[in-house]
Amino acid sequence: MREKRPRRYAALLVLALVLTGLLCACGGGEKDITAFQEKAELLRGEALADWVRLELGDAPAGSAGHVVFLSVCDGTRCASVFQGTGGTLDEAWDGAVTNAGEALKKSGLAPKWLKADLVYLSGEFSAQELEDALDFSEAGFLYYGAAFDTKFETALLEAELNANRIYDYENSGIDLDALNGYLKQAGRTPLKALPDTYRLFRTAGWICCEDNAVLRVSASGLDYGRRIVEDVTPDTIVPLIGSAAAWLSAQADQNGALDSDPALHAQALSALLQAYRLSPSQALKECASKAAEYLTRQVVFDDSGRAFLRGEGEFTLEGGASALSALEEYMALFQTDQYLDLCQALGAGILTMQDPSNGSFVHTLDPQFAPRDAFRSAGWDGAALYALCGLYGLTDEDAWLDAVQSAAGYIIAADYAKYGDSRVAIGMDRLTEYVPANADYYAFALENGQKNLEGIASLDTSSPAGLELLMASYRTYDRMTGYGGSAEGFHLNLLLNAIRTRVQRQLDGFFFPEYAMYMAEPQAVLGAFMTREEGFAIRKEVLCRHISGYALYCGSYEQLLADGLNDGTN
Numbered sequence: 001m002r003e004k005r006p007r008r009y010a011a012l013l014v015l016a017l018v019l020t021g022l023l024c025a026c027g028g029g030e031k032d033i034t035a036f037q038e039k040a041e042l043l044r045g046e047a048l049a050d051w052v053r054l055e056l057g058d059a060p061a062g063s064a065g066h067v068v069f070l071s072v073c074d075g076t077r078c079a080s081v082f083q084g085t086g087g088t089l090d091e092a093w094d095g096a097v098t099n100a101g102e103a104l105k106k107s108g109l110a111p112k113w114l115k116a117d118l119v120y121l122s123g124e125f126s127a128q129e130l131e132d133a134l135d136f137s138e139a140g141f142l143y144y145g146a147a148f149d150t151k152f153e154t155a156l157l158e159a160e161l162n163a164n165r166i167y168d169y170e171n172s173g174i175d176l177d178a179l180n181g182y183l184k185q186a187g188r189t190p191l192k193a194l195p196d197t198y199r200l201f202r203t204a205g206w207i208c209c210e211d212n213a214v215l216r217v218s219a220s221g222l223d224y225g226r227r228i229v230e231d232v233t234p235d236t237i238v239p240l241i242g243s244a245a246a247w248l249s250a251q252a253d254q255n256g257a258l259d260s261d262p263a264l265h266a267q268a269l270s271a272l273l274q275a276y277r278l279s280p281s282q283a284l285k286e287c288a289s290k291a292a293e294y295l296t297r298q299v300v301f302d303d304s305g306r307a308f309l310r311g312e313g314e315f316t317l318e319g320g321a322s323a324l325s326a327l328e329e330y331m332a333l334f335q336t337d338q339y340l341d342l343c344q345a346l347g348a349g350i351l352t353m354q355d356p357s358n359g360s361f362v363h364t365l366d367p368q369f370a371p372r373d374a375f376r377s378a379g380w381d382g383a384a385l386y387a388l389c390g391l392y393g394l395t396d397e398d399a400w401l402d403a404v405q406s407a408a409g410y411i412i413a414a415d416y417a418k419y420g421d422s423r424v425a426i427g428m429d430r431l432t433e434y435v436p437a438n439a440d441y442y443a444f445a446l447e448n449g450q451k452n453l454e455g456i457a458s459l460d461t462s463s464p465a466g467l468e469l470l471m472a473s474y475r476t477y478d479r480m481t482g483y484g485g486s487a488e489g490f491h492l493n494l495l496l497n498a499i500r501t502r503v504q505r506q507l508d509g510f511f512f513p514e515y516a517m518y519m520a521e522p523q524a525v526l527g528a529f530m531t532r533e534e535g536f537a538i539r540k541e542v543l544c545r546h547i548s549g550y551a552l553y554c555g556s557y558e559q560l561l562a563d564g565l566n567d568g569t570n
Contacts, residue, residue, distance in 0.1 A: 031108035033101055036072065039114040039208040040097050046206045046214050047116045053089055055204070061085070061119045062199060064152045066092035069117040069203065070100045071157070073517035074110050075526070080186065081160065085152055089118070113513045115207040117157055120219065122147070122201035130198050131172040139169040140532040141460060143224040146174070147199040148191060154183070157203065159225050163518040165535050207514050217514055222460055222505060226512050231566065232503040234554040238278050240510055241547050241554075243527030245275030248543060249287040256290035259540055262298040262310050266322035269295060271544035273329045274551040285334075292330045295323055296342060302369050306352055307345035314372060315365040320350050321383035328390040340394065347391045350384055351403055359406030360414075378419035381411055385427030389434055404431055412444045420452035422468035422545070429472040432479055442480040446490050449473025453491075457498035461533055462509030464542060467502040467549030470495060471556065478559055496565050503553055506546060508532065 046052075047068075061067040065087045073079035082103060084095025096116075103109075125133070134142055140162050147155035156179075161167045164182045168175040173194075180190035205217035207227065215227045229236060248268055252258050258268035269291045276284045298310045309319035324346040327339040352369070353362045363380050364373040385404055392400040408431055416424050428445045435441065449470065456466035474495055481487055509529045516522040519536065529546040530536045553560075 030105040033104045036101065036104050036111050036114065039111055039212065040070070040100075040116075042212060042214050043114060043116045043206050043208050044093065046216070047118055047204075048089060048093060052118070052204065056089060056118060056120050061122050061147075061152060061201065062124075063150050064147075067119040067152045067155070067201075068092040068096040069115075069155075069157055070096045071113075071115040071117070071517060072100060072104065072109055072111045073113045073115075073513070073522060075112040075517075075523045076521070078185070078520050078522070079113075079115070079517040080107075080109060081157065083152065083155065092118075111208075112210050113207060113517055115205060115217070115514060115517065117145075117203035117205045117217075119145075119152075119201045120204050122199050125198045125200050127173075127194065127196055127198070130174070130200070133200075134167060134169050135172040137169065138460060138533055140167075140535065142167055142169075144200040144202060147201060148195050150199060152199070154188070154191065155199075155201075156182075157518075159515060159518045162532070163515070163536050205514070209513065223508055226508060226510075226514055229504070229507055232500075232507065232553075234278075234557050237503075237550045237554055240507075240527075241275050241550055242279045242281075244510075244529055244543055244547055245272050245284060247526075247528040247538075248272060248540065249284060251540070252287055252291065256287075256292075256294035258291055261312075262295070263316065263319040263322050264541055265291065265298070266295055266309065266319070266326040267544045268540055269326040270322070270329055271547040273326070273333055274547055277333060278551060278554060288330065289334075292327060292339070295326060296339065299323065299342065299346070301345065302349075302352075304348075305345060306348040307342060308349045308365070308369070309346075311364075313367060315349075315367075315369065316376070316380070317350065317353055317361050317363045318377070318380040318383055320346050320353075321380065321387040324350070324387040325383070325390060328387070328394060331394070332390075343391055343394065347388060347400060350388065351399075354403060354407065356406070359403075359408070359410035361407065377421070378416050379421040379423035381407060381416070382421060382423030382425070382427035385411075386423070386430050389427070389430045392434060401434060405435065408441060408444075412440060417444065417448040417451045420448075420455065420469065422465040422472065422549075424448065425469045425472035425476075429476045429479075432476055436479065436483055439485070442476060442485055445473060445476040446480075446487070449476075449495060450490060453494055453498055457494075457501055459505070462506045462529070462531070462546070463502070464506055464509070464529070464545035464549045467499070467506060468545060468552065470499050470502060471549060471552035474499065474560070475552070475556060478556070478563075492563065496560065496563065499553070499560065500565060503550070506550065509542075509546065511538075 059065045064085045066089045067085050069081055069083045071079040071081045082096055082100035084092045084099060086092040086095055143158050145157045166175055166178045176194055183190050204219040206214055207217055208214050218224050218228050257265055259265045272284055272288045299307045300310050301307050308315040309323040311319050324343055327343050331337060331339055361381055361384055362371045362374055363376040366372045385407055388400045388404045425448055428441060432441050511525045511528050511530055516526040519525050528538045529543045530538050531542055
């Protein structure tokens with residue numbers, strides 16, 4: 001019997017090992033954190049460089065000394081943020097790595113992106129001073145993290161605060177409910193009350209991406225919190241346009257609708273086509289084809305066979321023009337005339353909204369096709385100009401060009417430059433393609449650009465419509481000088497400076513991983529354009545303008561360089 005005991009114990013040992021393996025497989029053991037450790041080590045090499053230590057100094061976080069945040073995100077849910085504090089940077093780093101590692105061993109969270117933030121500046125703010133700062137700042141633009149105690153035991157990064165609307169700009173304070181909801185979701189202890197004193201701080205950051213490339217994140221300025229991009233080139237922009245178009249196409253329903261509003265659907269289709277032109281793909285082509293078919297089903301005809309885009313209890317000039325432009329662009333891109341008859345009917349519908357005596361447009365019709373509103377937006381006139389020019393290009397019929405020139409005369413006489421609308425600029429630019437010898441068109445187009453130049457250049461927001469206007473103005477200038485026209489009095493250097501500024505500011509509105517990781521569903525917003533001042537909201541109309549402005553920029557990039565785009569400050 002004694003001889004069998006070792007075998008019995010061996011069997012029991014094997015059984016124990018099997019059970020242990022099963023428990024580990026079912027989540028009972030520690031998870032593998034090798035991927036996290038690899039990314040953390042890559043980040044350490046950049047974040048703890050000698051020059052960084054020198055810049056941080058001794059105690060940038062006040063009595064907390066040094067503070068390091070590590071944001072871990074798998075792409076499907078909001079980043080988990082861990083921190084470490086210490087008398088030295090190494091202590092703080094090691095503390096953050098340890099805290100993150102211990103949590104990941106339990107949760108199994110695999111980092112698609114790992115971001116490191118090091119506090120380099122901080123200061124005490126009373127509750128009143130924080131309220132004043134929020135009241136003074138435009139919504140979404142207080143670029144400071146906040147610690148709710150001096151030891152940074154409860155502290156949130158700027159992106160956490162703004163992405164989750166914890167900074168309440170409307171009421172100038174911290175939204176305690178939003179804060180506690182965020183803390184609870186993160187498995188952290190909620191606060192019973194807000195403190196009388198905060199410690200606001202800024203961080204220097206680096207992100208380790210999916211491919212393990214480490215990118216430096218801006219630590220100051222309007223690009224605070226996103227990757228540093230020195231030169232905005234087509235190589236930079238085309239992939240962003242492609243990802244935004246992919247996000248847009250993913251919103252299409254089974255019928256091909258990109259949006260429930262037919263006018264916005266038409267604008268979205270145009271944006272997809274602009275993206276396809278820069279970077280063709282079968283997926284985009286299929287989506288665009290289905291969207292074009294859907295658009296045709298949103299058209300309504302009057303008794304005379306004139307076409308209008310379906311609206312909410314009305315027919316709008318914008319809707320008809322947007323539909324016409326989208327279908328024209330589709331046919332030109334894919335070398336087909338399948339929608340030509342419908343485009344002519346839409347053009348006829350637009351002409352019924354024009355007063356032939358002065359060229360002005362009625363902006364809306366009621367359900368019985370009777371005039372309703374004389375004016376809604378200057379941009380609608382610009383959209384009509386653009387669409388009718390395209391129809392002239394397709395058919396070579398003078399009636400369309402005559403209508404455009406009549407409308408342009410009205411726009412110039414009514415001084416539409418005062419509106420600063422990008423669609424007016426784009427429409428006038430297209431008109432000079434077909435009527436290149438009319439000095440009045442160039443004069444107005446350049447005045448429109450120059451009159452609105454300073455206001456656009458000084459905006460803190462991404463303002464994609466601003467880039468559209470600047471690029472349309474530049475294209476018109478380039479065409480005019482190409483024909484030998486004089487640009488005396490036009491400040492090209494100021495326009496180039498403004499364009500260079502705008503293309504950077506629009507990057508602030510792109511959902512890079514370093515922004516997306518702090519949203520509830522990062523993968524759902526990644527690669528789209530958002531509006532920071534609206535709580536990082538994605539608006540399709542704005543996203544389409546981002547694509548449009550950047551597409552115009554890419555199309556003129558080589559000529560911009562030749563004219564001195566990157567020559568210092570011009």
